[in-house]
Amino acid sequence: MPTKPSVKSHVPGPKAKEVIARDTASIATTTKTAPVVLDRAQGIWLHGVDGETWMDFCSAGAVVSTGHTHPKVVKAVQEQAAKFLHFMGTDFYYENQVQVAERLAALAPMKKGKVFFCNSGTEGIEAALKLARWGTRRGQVLGFHGAFHGRTLGALSVTASKRVQRERYFPMVPGVVHAPYPNPYRNTWGIDGYAEPAELANRALDYIESQLLDALLPPSELAAVLVEPIQGEGGYIVPPKDFLPGLRKLTKEHGALLIADEVQTGNGRTGKYWAVELTKTEPDVLVTAKGIASGMPMGAMVFRKELDWGANGAHSNTYGGNPVVMAAALASMDVIRDEKLVENAAKVGEHLGKRIRTWPGKFDQVGDARGVGFMQAIELVKDKRAKVPDVKARDEVEELAVQRGLLVLGCGRSGIRIAPPLITTKAEVDTAMDILEGCLRDVLKG
Numbered sequence: 001m002p003t004k005p006s007v008k009s010h011v012p013g014p015k016a017k018e019v020i021a022r023d024t025a026s027i028a029t030t031t032k033t034a035p036v037v038l039d040r041a042q043g044i045w046l047h048g049v050d051g052e053t054w055m056d057f058c059s060a061g062a063v064v065s066t067g068h069t070h071p072k073v074v075k076a077v078q079e080q081a082a083k084f085l086h087f088m089g090t091d092f093y094y095e096n097q098v099q100v101a102e103r104l105a106a107l108a109p110m111k112k113g114k115v116f117f118c119n120s121g122t123e124g125i126e127a128a129l130k131l132a133r134w135g136t137r138r139g140q141v142l143g144f145h146g147a148f149h150g151r152t153l154g155a156l157s158v159t160a161s162k163r164v165q166r167e168r169y170f171p172m173v174p175g176v177v178h179a180p181y182p183n184p185y186r187n188t189w190g191i192d193g194y195a196e197p198a199e200l201a202n203r204a205l206d207y208i209e210s211q212l213l214d215a216l217l218p219p220s221e222l223a224a225v226l227v228e229p230i231q232g233e234g235g236y237i238v239p240p241k242d243f244l245p246g247l248r249k250l251t252k253e254h255g256a257l258l259i260a261d262e263v264q265t266g267n268g269r270t271g272k273y274w275a276v277e278l279t280k281t282e283p284d285v286l287v288t289a290k291g292i293a294s295g296m297p298m299g300a301m302v303f304r305k306e307l308d309w310g311a312n313g314a315h316s317n318t319y320g321g322n323p324v325v326m327a328a329a330l331a332s333m334d335v336i337r338d339e340k341l342v343e344n345a346a347k348v349g350e351h352l353g354k355r356i357r358t359w360p361g362k363f364d365q366v367g368d369a370r371g372v373g374f375m376q377a378i379e380l381v382k383d384k385r386a387k388v389p390d391v392k393a394r395d396e397v398e399e400l401a402v403q404r405g406l407l408v409l410g411c412g413r414s415g416i417r418i419a420p421p422l423i424t425t426k427a428e429v430d431t432a433m434d435i436l437e438g439c440l441r442d443v444l445k446g
């Protein structure tokens, strides 16, 4: 394994340029962010088609929890692929999906859980929205400003992260109301949420009770509250610790479900297996995806047993619980347990967090540094007092980092997320953060 990245010429190199041109000509426009063209990857290391070596500090979208191509995950996938690739686990039976469901139910915060398998986070959210309507026979969902839950129409209707994600897709699915998320750095009430976390949580919860449930959204219509325990795409925003328990209390009182979207936060990323554990909150439904199968496409919804549809045909799909994907999930869970990766994310993540928290003091334009475990971010601003996002500076820092061998992704308006695989060591964090700090120095001085 390398110890340092190496990028000798300008990115993209000649081979990469050719692939990018063909990609642009043949593949729909999506969300491309960096001209990184991969040849192979292992652990935290990406090897480009022009001989570059990058450190992957975005885990390929917070997905490769055990690192790229972990040998145990690869072996499990290969062995299962040789047995059978598919057998429609929703209609027929095979053991490895039962094993994953049992393991997931045992790991999940709700005591007696059942699992629905699907292929992505978005699909898990759709399933949760349907389960909530089915179980409560109510039609309204409460979501949050800044939330990201996916891009199919149900999930998109609750998503409220960026204008471009919703523009020209109206009408949304009806029955969604949004409330402010208690963002400690920048919130509707002008509260310094780091200094006064309890006050911020109270304001956010009070808004829901007094402005929404008492006026706009009768609780008898409320099927569920859908919430990210830490907002991901919205900016890696950690709410005050009283917020989720407050939502739990409120949903219980009103007979609504609490759905935790742990698509990004789950599987050890925050230094706990699930981010809801940070505040000892027990949701009714938990949706996971991304890190669960180290890169194989998988989503899962874990829910209290008694919420099960129990009606054949009320919900299903073709590929959910795919045996090869299940093999990857089982191996990933083994690796996370055996290599103590949750503990590593907590310990090395704390070191990472300490390092980036020195940056607002060093750089005028680093307005905030925040996060938990391996879910950390900085936010670049033009003006520290007014907190005006500096999108240009953020994009320049990200671009420069790629030229210097470090891959990071943006989040929120002008944030940079730092979310390495859970295997990342302290030395690797130091190498990567030296690069990122150098990029900040070079971009922000200008």
Ligand SMILES: Cc1ncc(COP(=O)(O)O)c(C=O)c1O
Pocket: 120, 121, 122, 123, 125, 148, 149, 150, 151, 228, 232, 233, 261, 262, 263, 264, 265, 289, 290
């Ligand atoms: C919190 C959260 N929910 C849902 C999704 C959608 O997941 P997917 O892209 O797997 O459909 C994402 C993706 O970034 C996410 O971060």
